[in-house]
Amino acid sequence: MELKSILESLLFSAQKPLSVKELREVLANAAAAEDAEADTRSLAKAKEGEVTAALEQLAREHEAAARSYRLACVAGAWQFVTQPEFAPWLRALVGVKARPPRLSQPALETLAIIAYRQPVTRAEVEQIRGVNVDGVMQTLMERGLVESVGRAEVVGRPQTYGTTALFLEYFGLRGLEDLPAADELRRLSIEKPPAPVTAESGLATTPPEQLALENKAGETKAADSSGKPAAGDSPAS
Amino acid sequence: MFQRCQAAAAAIEFSPFIRRMAEYKVHFEVFEGPLDLLLYLIKKEEVDIYEVNLTRLATQFIEYIDLMREFDLEVAGEFLVMASTLMYIKSRELLPADQQAQIEGEEEGEDPRWELIRQLVEYRKFKDAAVRLQALEARQEEIFPRVPGRLEAGPVAEPPKPDVSIFDLLNAVNTVLQRFGRREGAAREIFDDKWTVSEKIEFILQVVAGRGAVKFSELFETAASRSEVVCTFLALLELIRLKQLVCAQGQEFGDIEIRRAPSAAPAVAAGPQLP
Numbered sequence: 001m002e003l004k005s006i007l008e009s010l011l012f013s014a015q016k017p018l019s020v021k022e023l024r025e026v027l028a029n030a031a032a033a034e035d036a037e038a039d040t041r042s043l044a045k046a047k048e049g050e051v052t053a054a055l056e057q058l059a060r061e062h063e064a065a066a067r068s069y070r071l072a073c074v075a076g077a078w079q080f081v082t083q084p085e086f087a088p089w090l091r092a093l094v095g096v097k098a099r100p101p102r103l104s105q106p107a108l109e110t111l112a113i114i115a116y117r118q119p120v121t122r123a124e125v126e127q128i129r130g131v132n133v134d135g136v137m138q139t140l141m142e143r144g145l146v147e148s149v150g151r152a153e154v155v156g157r158p159q160t161y162g163t164t165a166l167f168l169e170y171f172g173l174r175g176l177e178d179l180p181a182a183d184e185l186r187r188l189s190i191e192k193p194p195a196p197v198t199a200e201s202g203l204a205t206t207p208p209e210q211l212a213l214e215n216k217a218g219e220t221k222a223a224d225s226s227g228k229p230a231a232g233d234s235p236a237s
Numbered sequence: 238m239f240q241r242c243q244a245a246a247a248a249i250e251f252s253p254f255i256r257r258m259a260e261y262k263v264h265f266e267v268f269e270g271p272l273d274l275l276l277y278l279i280k281k282e283e284v285d286i287y288e289v290n291l292t293r294l295a296t297q298f299i300e301y302i303d304l305m306r307e308f309d310l311e312v313a314g315e316f317l318v319m320a321s322t323l324m325y326i327k328s329r330e331l332l333p334a335d336q337q338a339q340i341e342g343e344e345e346g347e348d349p350r351w352e353l354i355r356q357l358v359e360y361r362k363f364k365d366a367a368v369r370l371q372a373l374e375a376r377q378e379e380i381f382p383r384v385p386g387r388l389e390a391g392p393v394a395e396p397p398k399p400d401v402s403i404f405d406l407l408n409a410v411n412t413v414l415q416r417f418g419r420r421e422g423a424a425r426e427i428f429d430d431k432w433t434v435s436e437k438i439e440f441i442l443q444v445v446a447g448r449g450a451v452k453f454s455e456l457f458e459t460a461a462s463r464s465e466v467v468c469t470f471l472a473l474l475e476l477i478r479l480k481q482l483v484c485a486q487g488q489e490f491g492d493i494e495i496r497r498a499p500s501a502a503p504a505v506a507a508g509p510q511l512p
Binding site: 012013014015017069072079080081082083084085086087090094097099102103105106108109111112113115116127128129130131132170171172173179180181184185 | 269270271272273313315319356359360362363364365366367368369370371373374375376377378379380381382383384385
């Protein structure tokens with residue numbers, strides 16, 4: 001029996017999305033049964049990578065078959081879901097999905113920054129958006145899409161924020177690497193001049209590139225003490 | 238040209254002017270902040286961010302702020318900071334390059350124009366990312382997971398296990414009785430039978446009806462004396478004889494499981510609560 005077919009049958013009957021870990025537990029339990037046959041037992045020790053590869057293969061096969069449903073992985077758990085174009089009929093069958101109201105534009109922008117740049121401080125988000133984000137952050141935290149993940153090792157040790165598993169579920173993402181254009185947005189712009197970004201008195205933290213490049217510290221300090229007008233440093237903060 | 242410039246995101250939630258201006262909604266476009274407004278102005282000019290004429294942009298930006306004032310809108314601090322930055326950039330442009338004041342400690346690369354453009358480029362990237370997230374959000378609403386009905390293959394429909402003989406039951410009840418054996422070995426007391434078999438019949442039926450299947454040992458967990466155990470056991474035997482209940486043993490020497498017989502009438506279940 002092929003591993004991917006076994007996994008398919010499990011996911012077909014599962015009451016909830018199953019993670020690779022849970023699937024491996026099922027395989028181990030099946031092998032532990034007294035009347036287990038040799039090939040059932042041989043799958044008891046299926047490696048995480050093997051199971052993942054089989055699931056991905058299965059998902060590709062379903063995609064290629066162009067069925068009305070596909071195998072999706074959301075927040076690390078696998079599940080059969082329908083294709084979006086069949087929504088009108090499914091809504092008629094099971095009703096509108098119970099989901100919180102859609103996110104506002106400011107909330108989506110803020111969430112995008114946090115998602116791509118996490119862990120990130122509130123000041124960093126504000127610097128990119130050019131506006132105060134207190135209210136939006138509050139909303140995002142209340143909805144459980146964003147959580148505090150630690151503290152930045154800069155003056156004042158401000159809290160840093162990251163996205164939650166619920167965030168992945170809400171947007172149907174497998175993981176953070178599944179975010180669209182992740183490479184481009186997570187990378188820090190290389191052409192960025194060594195700007196005196198810490199000069200802002202209202203800013204409790206330095207932007208990410210300051211955290212990464214310690215040798216810039218001297219330069220920053222020099223610019224800081226030069227008395228350069230704050231407006232020139234970071235115009236919108 | 239009539240735009241509503243919205244201040245900070247926080248203001249969207251708290252500011253009362255939104256309600257005041259609600260009736261003009263059709264004419265206005267919402268700006269999330271000064272960067273948003275700048276991006277809009279650049280887009281209107283139909284030029285690349287890197288090639289935008291910042292001097293002209295500064296003029297247009299300040300025109301907008303004036304317009305916001307005309308409409309009696311609160312101008313958020315962020316807009317004013319941006320306006321001053323733009324004015325600073327514009328004022329530098331007025332002088333020929335060789336006469337521009339070189340601020341001490343400021344190197345060639347730290348041009349405020351560049352800093353602003355960099356910020357605009359970065360902000361636009363995240364704005365695009367927000368649009369993509371919005372598309373994902375909408376798409377997720379259209380996706381329905383497969384939720385299979387609960388499989389009936391659970392404990393109820395499992396293939397019948399090896400039948401339990403009267404000896405297995407006697408063995409099991411002996412194990413239970415051993416609990417009392419030691420205590421009652423030395424001295425004998427004579428007391429009334431507090432328990433009747435018919436009471437126990439109702440008790441067992443109630444337990445089995447409520448939980449589907451009961452382990453043999455569980456039936457006797459609450460039993461306080463030898464006579465109560467015997468009573469319960471007799472009731473169990475009676476119910477098996479009447480084909481109300483069946484016993485099964487999952488594995489050899491395993492716990493005996495008692496459940497309702499498949500053909501039994503379900504009406505007998507309810508009875509008075511008994512100790």
